Amino acid sequence: MSDIKAIDKQYVAGTYARFPVQIVSGKGSQVWDETGKRYIDMGSGIGVTAFGVADEEWKRAVTAQLDLVQHTSNLYYTEPCARVAEQLCTRTGMKKVFFCNSGAEANEGAIKAARKYAAEKKGAEHFTIVTLQNSFHGRTITALAATGQEHYHELFQPLTPGFVHAEAGDLAGTVALAKEHRAAAVMIECVQGEGGVIPLDKEYVRGLADFCAAEDVLLIVDEVQTGNGRSGALYSYMTYGVTPDVVSTAKGLGGGLPLGAVLLGEKTQNVLGPGDHGSTFGGNPVCCAGALSILNRLTDDFLAGVRRKSELVFSTLTGAEGVESVSGLGLMIGVKTRKPAGDVVRACLERGVLCLTAKDRVRLLPALNIPEDILREALDTLLAACK
Ligand code: PLP
Numbered sequence: 157m158s159d160i161k162a163i164d165k166q167y168v169a170g171t172y173a174r175f176p177v178q179i180v181s182g183k184g185s186q187v188w189d190e191t192g193k194r195y196i197d198m199g200s201g202i203g204v205t206a207f208g209v210a211d212e213e214w215k216r217a218v219t220a221q222l223d224l225v226q227h228t229s230n231l232y233y234t235e236p237c238a239r240v241a242e243q244l245c246t247r248t249g250m251k252k253v254f255f256c257n258s259g260a261e262a263n264e265g266a267i268k269a270a271r272k273y274a275a276e277k278k279g280a281e282h283f284t285i286v287t288l289q290n291s292f293h294g295r296t297i298t299a300l301a302a303t304g305q306e307h308y309h310e311l312f313q314p315l316t317p318g319f320v321h322a323e324a325g326d327l328a329g330t331v332a333l334a335k336e337h338r339a340a341a342v343m344i345e346c347v348q349g350e351g352g353v354i355p356l357d358k359e360y361v362r363g364l365a366d367f368c369a370a371e372d373v374l375l376i377v378d379e380v381q382t383g384n385g386r387s388g389a390l391y392s393y394m395t396y397g398v399t400p401d402v403v404s405t406a407k408g409l410g411g412g413l414p415l416g417a418v419l420l421g422e423k424t425q426n427v428l429g430p431g432d433h434g435s436t437f438g439g440n441p442v443c444c445a446g447a448l449s450i451l452n453r454l455t456d457d458f459l460a461g462v463r464r465k466s467e468l469v470f471s472t473l474t475g476a477e478g479v480e481s482v483s484g485l486g487l488m489i490g491v492k493t494r495k496p497a498g499d500v501v502r503a504c505l506e507r508g509v510l511c512l513t514a515k516d517r518v519r520l521l522p523a524l525n526i527p528e529d530i531l532r533e534a535l536d537t538l539l540a541a542c543k
Contacts, residue, residue, distance in 0.1 A: 160190070175505055182209030185526040187510070195505075196534040199512045200523045203349075203381050203488070206408035206450050208523035214411045214449045221445035229436065236444030243451045244419055247390055250403060251425035254418040255439030259380030260294025262404035262416035265433055266343070267298060269402055269420060270374045271318075273427045274340030277372065284337035285376075288324040292350035293343070293378055302343060305351070324348065324356055327363040334373055341374035341402070342367075346392040346485070349381035352515035353483050353490025358396055365398035374401040374424065380416075381488065384408040385454040385524050388463040388486030395485065408524075411450040415443040454524075462486050462524050465531060469520065472535045478542030483517070487524055490517035493542050503541035509534045 160178050178190045185208050187197050197209065207214055221236060228234055241253040254265050267285055274282035285302060287293065293302040297315055300308055304321035320337055322330035324344075334342055342364055348354045368375040375398065382392035383405035389395045391403060401424050406416035414437070420427065437443075466486050473482045473491055480492040493500045497513045504511045504518075512519040518538070522531060 175510075177505065177510075184208035184211070185523050185530050194508055196509045196530055196537070198504075198520045198522045198534050198538075199510050200408075200521050201412065202512065203386055203407045203521040204410075205412045205523055206384060206386075207411055207453065207525050209412075211411070211525075213453070214446055217445045217449035218413065218442055221442045224441075226442050227437070227440055230434065230439060234439070234441040234444070236441045236448055237439035240417075240439075240444045240447045240451065243448070244417060247451075248394075248403070248419060249399070250419035250421050252420045254420065254428060254433060255444070256416040256418070256435045257406075257414045257437050257440075257443075258294070258416050259378075259404065259406035260296045260299040261435065261438075262380060262406050262418050263293045263299045263302060263343075263378060264296060265416075265418035265428075266376045266378075266402045266404040267302065267341075268433055269418065269424050269427050270341035270343075270376060272432065273374060273424055276427070278338075278340075282338045282340050283318045284334075284339045285319050286322050286330060286334045286337065286339045286342045287319060288330075288344055288348070288356075289321045290324060290348055290351040290354070291321070291343075291345055291378075292348070293345075294380075324354075325360050327360050327367075330360075330364060331367050334367070334371070339373050341376050343376040343378060345378045345380075345382060346396055347382050347387065347488055349488065349519075350514055352517050353488060353519055355483065355485050356396075361393075361396045361398055365396075365400075368401070372423075376400060376402040376404065379403050379405040380407055381521075382485070384450065385459055385462060386486055386488050386521070388459055388466055390454055390459065392485060409447050409450065410443045411446045413440075413443040413446045415440070415447050458524075465522075465526065465528065468528070468531065469535065472532075473539070476539050476542065478539070484520075487520070487522055487526075489520040490514055491520065491538070491542075492517050495542065500538070500541050504538055507537045507541060509537045509541075511538065 289304040291304040301315035301319040377400040403419040
């Protein structure tokens with residue numbers, strides 16, 4: 157069989173509703189399919205290829221490490237792993253990093269750290285994690301339990317116990333739920349990504365952080381999608397002016413290779429000891445070499461550029477024909493369109509622009525270094541598809 161789409165359909169588990177496009181190559185914010193058709197990539201592999209496809213600096217870093225050693229296990233030290241942890245800590249004020257391979261795993265690690273902290277500090281009954289309605293934290297059984305959207309839960313009962321879901325924005329309600337359940341932690345996404353690219357209210361997040369600090373309930377911020385420059389800050393919580401106790405991240409961190417991280421703050425830095433948690437691939441030197449090339453370039457100047465491009469997207473789309481509203485932060489943008497989002501995304505695909513959806517919105521997660529002319533071209537196409 158030579159038709160890749162047919163082979164894929166026959167042999168790959170049917171968990172994804174793929175678009176009828178086979179991507180064979182790319183450069184920066186453009187990719188090409190098997191027929192040679194060019195697309196502007198406004199999804200960056202769901203927020204992963206932070207500096208675009210086949211980025212030269214990232215490739216150099218990754219291939220240089222491949223020439224040295226591709227994997228060692230966590231029984232030994234490697235420089236890229238130590239250097240990424242050093243950068244993550246010195247640039248955030250967090251104290252230690254646990255490395256894994258994906259967003260769901262990062263959340264698993266964050267939840268384990270929170271439960272152990274609370275059990276040791278307050279007692280075994282303090283295991284509940286409060287998360288928010290409409291949140292998304294991943295697909296493993298525990299990350300699904302954390303996810304505050306019932307429809308993801310239905311077919312996979314019983315999920316990990318000890319999760320309750322508060323209404324986003326309702327501070328009194330969230331606090332009451334945390335108190336009622338003697339919560340170990342509250343876990344939030346500052347911008348609910350899969351939930352429709354909806355930023356949380358700043359006062360709400362600050363109020364929550366104050367409550368958590370006062371009651372020694374841990375604040376976990378899921379920065380899987382918002383993190384690593386996507387929000388226009390290194391991590392979105394920085395825009396909110398709060399200090400989390402635990403941060404989970406993945407997606408853009410490795411720039412296209414699987415890398416997740418749990419950042420542990422002042423209180424939680426020593427909670428995971430030898431044997432408490434682990435991952436064969438976590439902190440893989442090739443993935444970490446890629447991550448270093450990403451983090452090195454997420455400078456203040458570069459992040460200011462991300463914010464400028466964000467303003468360009470907001471100002472171009474807000475109030476345009478067929479656009480009802482625009483939400484998001486940085487280059488993580490949700491567009492509520494008059495036409496169904498799926499129809500708009502399909503029309504964009506036909507016209508050579510790859511976009512995503514999140515709930516009822518078109519979601520844009522372009523590479524952080526997308527050139528302005530290509531960004532404008534993609535927005536013109538999107539607007540034409542919205543009419
Ligand atoms: N957390 C958030 C906020 C996400 O957006 C996602 C994925 O979209 C995840 C967790 C899960 O990440 P992964 O698919 O890498 O497990």
